[in-house]
Amino acid sequence: MSDEPVSDAPRYAYLGPEGTFTEAALRMMVPADQAHYLPVIDVPTAIAAVREGEADYAVVAIENTVEGGVTATLDTLAEGSPLVILGETVLPVAFELLVRPGVRVSRIRRVSAHSHGWAQVRRWAHATLPEATFVPSSSNAAAARLLADSSVPADQVGFDAALAPPGTGAALGLEVLADRIADNVNAATRFVRVGRPQEPPAPTGADKTTLVVHLPTDRSGALLEMLEQFAVRGVNLSRIESRPIGERPGEYSFSIDALGHIAEQRMAEALIGLRRTCPVVRYLGSYPAVHREVTPIATGTADADFASARAWVDELRLGRHA
Numbered sequence: 001m002s003d004e005p006v007s008d009a010p011r012y013a014y015l016g017p018e019g020t021f022t023e024a025a026l027r028m029m030v031p032a033d034q035a036h037y038l039p040v041i042d043v044p045t046a047i048a049a050v051r052e053g054e055a056d057y058a059v060v061a062i063e064n065t066v067e068g069g070v071t072a073t074l075d076t077l078a079e080g081s082p083l084v085i086l087g088e089t090v091l092p093v094a095f096e097l098l099v100r101p102g103v104r105v106s107r108i109r110r111v112s113a114h115s116h117g118w119a120q121v122r123r124w125a126h127a128t129l130p131e132a133t134f135v136p137s138s139s140n141a142a143a144a145r146l147l148a149d150s151s152v153p154a155d156q157v158g159f160d161a162a163l164a165p166p167g168t169g170a171a172l173g174l175e176v177l178a179d180r181i182a183d184n185v186n187a188a189t190r191f192v193r194v195g196r197p198q199e200p201p202a203p204t205g206a207d208k209t210t211l212v213v214h215l216p217t218d219r220s221g222a223l224l225e226m227l228e229q230f231a232v233r234g235v236n237l238s239r240i241e242s243r244p245i246g247e248r249p250g251e252y253s254f255s256i257d258a259l260g261h262i263a264e265q266r267m268a269e270a271l272i273g274l275r276r277t278c279p280v281v282r283y284l285g286s287y288p289a290v291h292r293e294v295t296p297i298a299t300g301t302a303d304a305d306f307a308s309a310r311a312w313v314d315e316l317r318l319g320r321h322a
């Protein structure tokens, strides 16, 4: 078949089954004829497949405009053997309400979706299906597939309707009772491509660097000092969120996206500053930002500024006061 990938094409693990938003994101990043798609049950399994060498890459959701960070992704990348993010993409997210043919809206009592999917339609569901309760599923597509499985009697499916990505109803022979469902019409999810440690993609001028940082606990102002490592070098942050470390209540790490690339001096200097002052700094990669807006460089923070200032210090060390 023409769209079969060649046998040595890279293997991509992702949240399956076929038809998830994650699969749509993977298709945007790597067409199906250039990769082996390996659908798995959840995000930690997709990431573990890369760590264990069963896959070359994973594509996972990392952030959405309703719920914020996808904690399964942030926490799995923050611990365990090192991995790096190599690229990102953003997908608009809206849902279809699917039922078995003939089921009316008024008969829906239980609706299934992925918990992140449900969070994105909660207001709509409250207004349209006030009596319906939410039944969590491992993915939106998995819920739709179970509903479409004619070998499962209706009273054993566990729910009457599923919320799923656009096109799922037509693909599975389910009835679409509503489409383009989204509490926030601009709802979108950001997905990243993750691989084992390797050289980052070349800087484009519109890049992100993702980090996990633990703060020293023995002094006040540690968060402010950590942020200053970025601020004084003109590095802007596009995301910062705290996650529990899990050892003792009250101990948190920070998951950070900083605008810039490790190949740029201002970012390298910020990383050096973090490494000197924070007990744990995990580098999760530098990669092109999907929005492609060139990151503005503040006065005095371009590579040439660092180079000429360093050359000046080198001269002074040699006693040359030019």
Ligand SMILES: O=C(O)C(=O)C[C@]1(C(=O)O)C=C[C@@H](O)C=C1
Pocket: 015, 019, 020, 021, 022, 023, 061, 064, 070, 093, 114, 116, 117, 120, 138, 139, 140, 141, 165, 188, 189
């Ligand atoms: O269930 C799916 O289709 C998924 O791809 C998962 C997922 C997520 O993990 O956030 C992806 C995009 C949407 O935000 C809702 C759910």
